[in-house]
Each structure stands twice: as C-alpha cells, then as structure tokens.
Amino acid sequence: MKKQPINNNNNNKNNNSHKIGNVNNNNNNNNTDINRNVEEMYLEKEELREDIIIDKRKILDLDQRNNLNIEALDNIVNMKSENKNKNGKLWIYTGDIFIQMKEGNAKELIIKENDAIESEIESLQSGLVEKQQNLKKLEMDYQLERNKLFT
Numbered sequence: 001m002k003k004q005p006i007n008n009n010n011n012n013k014n015n016n017s018h019k020i021g022n023v024n025n026n027n028n029n030n031n032t033d034i035n036r037n038v039e040e041m042y043l044e045k046e047e048l049r050e051d052i053i054i055d056k057r058k059i060l061d062l063d064q065r066n067n068l069n070i071e072a073l074d075n076i077v078n079m080k081s082e083n084k085n086k087n088g089k090l091w092i093y094t095g096d097i098f099i100q101m102k103e104g105n106a107k108e109l110i111i112k113e114n115d116a117i118e119s120e121i122e123s124l125q126s127g128l129v130e131k132q133q134n135l136k137k138l139e140m141d142y143q144l145e146r147n148k149l150f151t
Contacts, residue, residue: 044138055124063121065117066117076090076110089101
C-alpha cells in the first residue's frame with residue numbers, strides 16, 4: 001500500500017479562509033459596537049430633548065402663574081384705592097378651596113409665592129442652558145459615530 005502525499009495547498013487555503021473569516025468577524029463586531037453606540041447616543045439625545053421640552057413647559061406654566069399673581073396684586077391695590085374692600089379681608093383661592101384673609105396677609109402670601117416662582121424659573125433656565133449645550137455636543141458626537149458606521 002502506497003501512502004498518498006498530503007496536499008499542502010488545500011490545507012493552506014482552509015487556514016487562510018479561516019483567517020479571513022476572523023477579520024470579517026472582527027469587522028462585524030466592530031460595526032455592531034459602533035451600531036450599538038449610535039443607538040445608545042440616539043436614545044440619550046432623545047431623552048435630553050424631551051427633558052428640555054419638559055423644562056420649557058414648566059417655565060411657561062410658572063410664568064403664567066407669576067403673571068396671574070401680579071394681576072391679583074394689581075387688583076388688590078385697585079380695590080384699596082377705590083375703597084371697595086371695606087372690611088379689609090379678601091377671598092384667596094388656593095388649590096381647591098377659597099380662604100378669607102386679611103388684605104396685608106394676602107399680599108404678603110402672593111409676594112412670597114412670586115419670589116419662589118421666580119427663583120424656580122431662574123433655576124430651570126440655568127439648567128436649560130446646560131442641557132442645551134449638552135444636546136449640541138451629543139448631536140455632534142452622534143453625527144461622528146453615525147458617519148463611522150456608514151463609511
């Protein structure tokens with residue numbers, strides 16, 4: 001019985017194709033990582049966008065409350081100047097109920113509430129500026145990662 005010679009060419013082809021497969025696997029893993037990173041960045045960007053919209057809505061609501069309080073203060077001053085409030089007490093609507101208060105206490109309460117509202121608006125506005133800057137940075141990073149994926 002004769003021994004058949006081993007064909008080295010076939011073995012080399014198989015080994016090379018295995019190596020090429022690994023390179024392709026690495027590229028697929030790399031693309032998968034970039035794709036996952038792009039998806040995460042997109043989700044983070046959208047969450048930040050929603051936070052910005054929510055904060056803007058809160059600012060609008062607080063500003064509306066502030067304007068109503070200013071209007072109430074003007075009405076109190078006008079009532080006093082026209083002598084319409086003879087007993088010195090006012091009905092104040094808070095939440096779901098009306099409360100009768102002395103005019104001075106009512107004005108003080110409204111002024112304190114306006115101060116709290118204004119400080120909350122300032123806080124939201126400063127946070128909003130930071131969030132908008134973060135969103136711009138995130139959008140630039142997102143575009144870079146996205147371009148990596150499609151090039």
